Amino acid sequence: MEYREKMQAWLNDPCIDEASKAEIRAIDDEQELEDRFYKELEFGTAGLRGILGAGTNRMNRYVIARASQGLADTILAEGPAAAKKGIVIAHDVRHGSELFTKIAAEVFAANGIKTYVFKDICPTPMLSYGVRYLGTQSGIVITASHNPKNYNGYKVYWDKGSQILSDVADRIQEAIAALAFKDVKSLDFEKGLDAGIIEYCPEALDQAYYHATLIRALREDVDKSIKVVYTPLNGTGNKPVRHVLAERGFESIHVVAEQENPDPDFTTVGYPNPEDVKAFKYAEALGDELGAELLLATDPDCDRVSMEVRHDGKYVSFTGNQIGSLLAHYILSSLYEKKGLFEGGAIVKSIVTGDLPKRIAKSYGVATFETLTGFKNICALANRWDETKEYTFLYGFEESIGYVYGDHVRDKDGVIAAMLIVEMAAYYKKQGKTLVDVLNELFIQYGYHKEFLKSLVLEGMDGAERIARMMAHFRAADYQAFGELGVTECVDFNEENPVGRSNVLKYYLDDGSWFAVRPSGTEPKIKLYIYVVDRDEAVAAKKVKALEDAVVAELESVK
Structure with missing residues (x-):
C-alpha cells in the first residue's frame, strides 16, 4: 500500500480524533506526508522511538495505545500469574510523556493487568529497579532519552528489570500487527485508581532504590569538599542525583539554575546529550564562576552521564x-x-x-x-x-x-554513575591528582588508546535507504587495507556468531586497531567507531586520523 492510501485509511478511521486528522490535512509538504505514512513506527528491541505528531510513523496516542494493547496481549499470554504481577510505568519530562503514561495505564487496566504508575517524573534506572522491587512481569518508561524535544519513546522491560530482547519484542510486534485501533481496550484512569487495578508506586520504592545505590559507595577516604557543578539538563536527574550526593556527604554541589527544573523544550541546550560538549556550556560558565573542579551532566532520563574536569586551569572533556x-x-x-x-x-x-x-x-x-x-x-x-x-x-x-x-x-544508571564519578574525583583530589592525571597514568601503563566516533545523520525514507546502501557497499567490498593499515579480518555480525546477530561490521587491522560501522537502532544515523592503541601517543593519533580520512571518505562515497 502506497503512503497516500495509508494516509487516507488513517483519515477515514473513526477511532482517530478530528484534531489529529486536521493536523494531517493542514500539511501541504508532500515529502512530510510521505515520511509520516510510508511505514508504521517500528517496534524493536528498544520499543518505540520517534517524532511526535499525527500519522503512522509518528509518536502519538494511537501508536501508544496500540503498542500497549500488543504488550498487554503478550503479558496475558504468559498466564493469569503474569497479569496479577502486573506492570509498572514511569515517564520523563518530555512533551506527551504524562499523557502517554495515562493512556498506557488505561489499556493495561482494561485488560485486567495490575498497573503501577510513578506519580512524578522518574529516571529510567529507577523504573528498572521498580520492576524488580515490585516483582512485576513488565515495565515501561516513556522517554526518548537524549533525543531533541520533538521526539518521544516507549521502552519496554521484562521481569528481570532489563529491556526486552528480541524473543519478547518479536511476540509484542506480532501482537501489535494483528490489531486495529478499534481493538484497543481502555478503562478511564481515575476509575482504574478507584477500582485498585491502577495504583501509584509506593514511596518506599524510591527509598529502597536510594539505599541500594548508597550501599555501593566504594571509599570514605575522599575529599568531600570537592566543588562540583551539576546539570540535569532539565531532565529527571535533578532530585535523585542531588539526593545521593547529599547522603554521601559531599558539601559543595552546585546546580545550573537554568537547567535545574523540567523543561520539555530543553530551551537552553536544544540537543540534551551530555556526549556533546556543547551541553556543558552553562555548566562551564558556572564552573568558572565558582572555581569548580568537576562538571557533571546527566541526560533527560538520567540513564547516562558525562563529565568535564578542571586541569591546568581549563575544563577538559572526556569520551564515554x-x-x-x-x-x-x-x-x-x-x-x-x-x-x-x-x-x-x-x-x-x-x-x-x-x-x-x-x-x-x-x-x-x-x-x-x-x-x-x-x-x-x-x-x-x-x-x-x-x-x-x-x-x-x-x-x-x-x-x-x-x-x-x-x-x-x-x-x-546515571545516578550511581554520578555518585561514583564524584567519589572517584574526590578520592584522587585527596592524592593531589585530577582525573586527567589518572587517565594519563592508565595510558602510560596500558598504551595510548585513541578513538574517533562519528555519526552521519540521515533522516527520513531517503536517509534510511542510503544507510542501507552504505552497509551493502561495505559488505560487497573485499577491503585489503584502509590507509596504511591492512585488514586481517572482517566480522559481519549479521551472520552467525557467538555474540548474536546485529547489523554491524567490524574490521580488525594488522596493528591491533579496529573500526566498526553500525546503523543506530533508535535514531536516523549510521555510526562509525575507530579505536587504535600504541605505546607512542603521537603515533596513535596519526593512526586515528588516517583511518578517519579513509573510512569516512568510503562511507560518504555512497550516495
Whole structure:
C-alpha cells in the first residue's frame, strides 16, 4: 500500500480524533506526508522511538495505545500469574510523556493487568529497579532519552528489570500487527485508581532504590569538599542525583539554575546529550564562576552521564570510553584494596566499546565479556548469571556514556554513575591528582588508546535507504587495507556468531586497531567507531586520523 492510501485509511478511521486528522490535512509538504505514512513506527528491541505528531510513523496516542494493547496481549499470554504481577510505568519530562503514561495505564487496566504508575517524573534506572522491587512481569518508561524535544519513546522491560530482547519484542510486534485501533481496550484512569487495578508506586520504592545505590559507595577516604557543578539538563536527574550526593556527604554541589527544573523544550541546550560538549556550556560558565573542579551532566532520563574536569586551569572533556575506563579502574582497584577481588567477577561491554577496560580488568584477574550494543544485551548476562552462578556481574558500560555498577539495576544508571564519578574525583583530589592525571597514568601503563566516533545523520525514507546502501557497499567490498593499515579480518555480525546477530561490521587491522560501522537502532544515523592503541601517543593519533580520512571518505562515497 502506497503512503497516500495509508494516509487516507488513517483519515477515514473513526477511532482517530478530528484534531489529529486536521493536523494531517493542514500539511501541504508532500515529502512530510510521505515520511509520516510510508511505514508504521517500528517496534524493536528498544520499543518505540520517534517524532511526535499525527500519522503512522509518528509518536502519538494511537501508536501508544496500540503498542500497549500488543504488550498487554503478550503479558496475558504468559498466564493469569503474569497479569496479577502486573506492570509498572514511569515517564520523563518530555512533551506527551504524562499523557502517554495515562493512556498506557488505561489499556493495561482494561485488560485486567495490575498497573503501577510513578506519580512524578522518574529516571529510567529507577523504573528498572521498580520492576524488580515490585516483582512485576513488565515495565515501561516513556522517554526518548537524549533525543531533541520533538521526539518521544516507549521502552519496554521484562521481569528481570532489563529491556526486552528480541524473543519478547518479536511476540509484542506480532501482537501489535494483528490489531486495529478499534481493538484497543481502555478503562478511564481515575476509575482504574478507584477500582485498585491502577495504583501509584509506593514511596518506599524510591527509598529502597536510594539505599541500594548508597550501599555501593566504594571509599570514605575522599575529599568531600570537592566543588562540583551539576546539570540535569532539565531532565529527571535533578532530585535523585542531588539526593545521593547529599547522603554521601559531599558539601559543595552546585546546580545550573537554568537547567535545574523540567523543561520539555530543553530551551537552553536544544540537543540534551551530555556526549556533546556543547551541553556543558552553562555548566562551564558556572564552573568558572565558582572555581569548580568537576562538571557533571546527566541526560533527560538520567540513564547516562558525562563529565568535564578542571586541569591546568581549563575544563577538559572526556569520551564515554575514557570515563568507562576510569570507572573500571576505580571500581576494580577499590574492590581489590578492600577485600581482594572475589573469584568469578566479570565486567561487560559492547562490541563497539574500546578495549582499555578489558586490559585493566585482566590485570586484576577479572574476566571481560562482550555483547551486542545496548544495555538489554549487557544486562542479559547479569540475568543469566543469576541462574548459572557462573560469574558475578560487577560493572557494565558502553562508549555512549552508559554505566552501571552492581546488579540491583539492570540498565545503565546515571545516578550511581554520578555518585561514583564524584567519589572517584574526590578520592584522587585527596592524592593531589585530577582525573586527567589518572587517565594519563592508565595510558602510560596500558598504551595510548585513541578513538574517533562519528555519526552521519540521515533522516527520513531517503536517509534510511542510503544507510542501507552504505552497509551493502561495505559488505560487497573485499577491503585489503584502509590507509596504511591492512585488514586481517572482517566480522559481519549479521551472520552467525557467538555474540548474536546485529547489523554491524567490524574490521580488525594488522596493528591491533579496529573500526566498526553500525546503523543506530533508535535514531536516523549510521555510526562509525575507530579505536587504535600504541605505546607512542603521537603515533596513535596519526593512526586515528588516517583511518578517519579513509573510512569516512568510503562511507560518504555512497550516495
